[in-house]
Amino acid sequence: MSYRTDLSLIAIEGIVFIVGDLILIFFLIGGGRETKCAIAAFDQDTSWDYILYVQHWPITVCMQWMAKSPDNNCTIPLNYQWTVHGSWPTKIGTDGPQYCNSTWHFNKTEIEPIESELEQYWTNIQANTGLESFWEYEWKKHGTCALNLKTLDTEFNYFNEAVTWAKNYSIGDILGLHGIHPDGSAYSIQQIHDAIKSTLGVNPVIECVVHGKPKMSLLSEIRLCFNKTLNLIDCDIDKMHYLFLDEYLYDLEDGQILTDCSLKRPIMYFGEIPHFERSIRDEELEERQKYLTQMGQLYQFLQFLIWLTL
Ligand SMILES: *[C@@H]1O[C@H](CO)[C@@H](O)[C@H](O)[C@H]1NC(C)=O
Ligand SMILES: *[C@@H]1O[C@H](CO)[C@@H](O)[C@H](O)[C@H]1NC(C)=O
Ligand SMILES: *[C@@H]1O[C@H](CO)[C@@H](O)[C@H](O)[C@H]1NC(C)=O
Ligand SMILES: *[C@@H]1O[C@H](CO)[C@@H](O)[C@H](O)[C@H]1NC(C)=O
Ligand SMILES: *[C@@H]1O[C@H](CO)[C@@H](O)[C@H](O)[C@H]1NC(C)=O
Numbered sequence: 034m035s036y037r038t039d040l041s042l043i044a045i046e047g048i049v050f051i052v053g054d055l056i057l058i059f060f061l062i063g064g065g066r067e068t069k070c071a072i073a074a075f076d077q078d079t080s081w082d083y084i085l086y087v088q089h090w091p092i093t094v095c096m097q098w099m100a101k102s103p104d105n106n107c108t109i110p111l112n113y114q115w116t117v118h119g120s121w122p123t124k125i126g127t128d129g130p131q132y133c134n135s136t137w138h139f140n141k142t143e144i145e146p147i148e149s150e151l152e153q154y155w156t157n158i159q160a161n162t163g164l165e166s167f168w169e170y171e172w173k174k175h176g177t178c179a180l181n182l183k184t185l186d187t188e189f190n191y192f193n194e195a196v197t198w199a200k201n202y203s204i205g206d207i208l209g210l211h212g213i214h215p216d217g218s219a220y221s222i223q224q225i226h227d228a229i230k231s232t233l234g235v236n237p238v239i240e241c242v243v244h245g246k247p248k249m250s251l252l253s254e255i256r257l258c259f260n261k262t263l264n265l266i267d268c269d270i271d272k273m274h275y276l277f278l279d280e281y282l283y284d285l286e287d288g289q290i291l292t293d294c295s296l297k298r299p300i301m302y303f304g305e306i307p308h309f310e311r312s313i314r315d316e317e318l319e320e321r322q323k324y325l326t327q328m329g330q331l332y333q334f335l336q337f338l339i340w341l342t343l
Contacts, residue, residue: 079133079178081122083266084259085238086195088204089118092215092303093251094158096244096310103317108160110153113215113304115204117155118254119171120195122178133178139169143188147196154199155192168192182261194263202265204255207232208302217307219299220252226290229255236267241294245310250298 091114095107110116124130144151157167172188179185185194205215211228213220222239229237240254258268268291294300 078124079130079181081124081130081178081181083123083125083261084179084263085121085123085268086198086202086257086259087118087121087254088115088199088202088256089254090115090204090215090252090302091156091158092305093242093244093253096251096303096306097242098159099306099310100244103321104161106160107158108156109158110156113205114154115199115255116153116158117195117199119175120179120191120198121175122182130178131174134180137177137180139165139172139176140188141165144168144192146189147193150196151192154196184263198257198259202233202257204229213302215302215304217301217303219301222290222292222294222296222300225252225255225300226292233257233265235265236269236289236291238268239290239292239294241292241300243295243298248298249301250295252294252300252302 091107091109095109098105098107122130151168152164155168157164159167172191176188176191179191180187185191208214208225208228210232211224213224213228225239226237229235229239235257238254238256238258239252240256241250242253243249244251256268258266260266269289
């Protein structure tokens with residue numbers, strides 16, 4: 034009897050010990066993370082030097098988004114234009130500041146006067162994530178950092194400036210002017226760079242994403258730089274050296290081209306989701322439907338068994 038009790042006591046002690054350990058480990062991992070997050074989440078030094086203004090190509094964004102899950106769908110702006118990704122106050126040599134004010138919450142009412150314009154020019158392409166979630170995210174992460182500039186010190190001003198720029202610096206128009214159309218053709222980095230540079234007179238940053246099987250390089254983003262009087266300025270490698278330096282190639286033909294696009298692959302500029310991507314997705318959805326049907330049948334069969342045995 035006492036032997037048994039001892040054993041069960043030991044067993045209970047063991048369990049308590051293990052559970053205690055697990056709790057301790059949980060706190061060490063979870064707690065540690067949380068502290069780190071709290072430190073990283075809100076920047077203390079909120080000063081910055083220039084604005085990195087980022088427009089992206091909705092078709093490319095959509096292809097990536099849809100590839101992540103068959104549940105994902107996209108909102109493509111009506112006239113197929115480039116849209117805003119974000120407007121990021123940036124300190125030279127860093128990719129911050131970010132999350133500058135934890136108490137300044139996104140307020141939908143503030144941007145109501147320009148909401149339809151935002152939908153058009155700052156579209157949330159990830160349709161199934163909620164209309165405003167993209168704006169709210171960008172506001173928290175970047176918008177709250179812009180307020181030390183008088184011209185951008187309200188939520189309305191911040192978003193309105195981004196829309197004004199989107200209208201004035203339409204990447205689609207600029208590329209089109211130079212014969213670069215979203216028709217599924219391939220273009221060179223030099224062509225894209227020259228189109229922007231010759232029209233706006235400044236160096237942009239050109240971003241690609243690698244996508245699909247076989248791998249393609251898709252034109253993804255054009256980034257422009259603005260100084261604190263909100264004039265366009267050259268983006269240059271000294272300002273941007275934080276950006277994965279070895280990925281950024283420059284000194285092509287006429288000086289700097291800032292890009293992460295691989296020079297090994299042509300840069301694709303699609304005007305719609307390519308047909309083969311659609312069929313892959315349709316197959317995935319079909320597979321899932323089949324699976325769900327099978328699970329449904331299995332469930333019915335189990336119900337039947339239960340009914341039989343009771
Ligand atoms: C995206 O999917 C959701 C949920 O299935 C649906 O409610 C919504 O209308 C879809 N949006 C678009 C733009 O297709
Ligand atoms: C943060 O936002 C709040 C609310 O809008 C404002 O009162 C406060 O001055 C801001 N803090 C800083 C450091 O800008
Ligand atoms: C949101 O903005 C509106 C319009 O500026 C203002 O009246 C309202 O008080 C704000 N709401 C919050 C929660 O700050
Ligand atoms: C629009 O772009 C032109 C040409 O770059 C520039 O001179 C003008 O200041 C811009 N206007 C606005 C409102 O950004
Ligand atoms: C911003 O750039 C413009 C044009 O190059 C220049 O005239 C202006 O002085 C610059 N402003 C600042 C604050 O550097």
